């Protein structure tokens with residue numbers, strides 16, 4: 001059964017796509033154009049009542065919220081592809097710890113930067129420079145912690161990957177402002 005991933009191949013859906021690649025699960029993307037508001041169409045809202053991407057359909061099973069989807073596939077295909085969850089409950093705890101950090105500390109400033117730097121110009125809205133500065137400062141603090149912890153981590157590559165994969169959502173193309181490309 002080929003998994004359907006609804007959404008563009010960037011931002012939050014990218015977390016899911018990278019996870020499916022790591023778990024060697026066959027998938028196809030169903031493009032949803034956020035700029036055209038396709039995520040608010042009644043048909044899409046039947047799959048995701050909050051009108052956000054990603055959503056997956058795996059046969060007749062439907063799931064939304066990217067991190068819930070990551071956890072689902074990491075468990076479902078535990079012994080297939082890259083092990084993303086660890087072998088002990090303690091290792092799993094560490095994975096969950098850093099998934100929460102990604103969700104609560106890394107993603108909010110990255111998401112704001114993505115909106116302000118990448119999306120606002122496309123919509124003809126002037127970016128909020130104060131918000132950009134504040135978000136860059138918050139992000140820099142998180143990245144300092146990542147750097148410090150990862151440089152000392154004894155964690156094997158695969159679990160490190162789930163945490164980094166989760167962090168590969170909206171942030172992946174952020175770090176250059178369009179005017180500097």
Ligand SMILES: N[C@@H](CCC(=O)N[C@@H](CS)C(=O)NCC(=O)O)C(=O)O
Pocket residue numbers: 011012013034039051052053054064065066067170
């Ligand atoms: N917590 C959700 C967030 C999903 C989300 O905010 N997706 C954005 C794209 S990154 C979206 O669909 N935005 C469209 C909108 O809010 O109208 C998840 O991780 O799946």
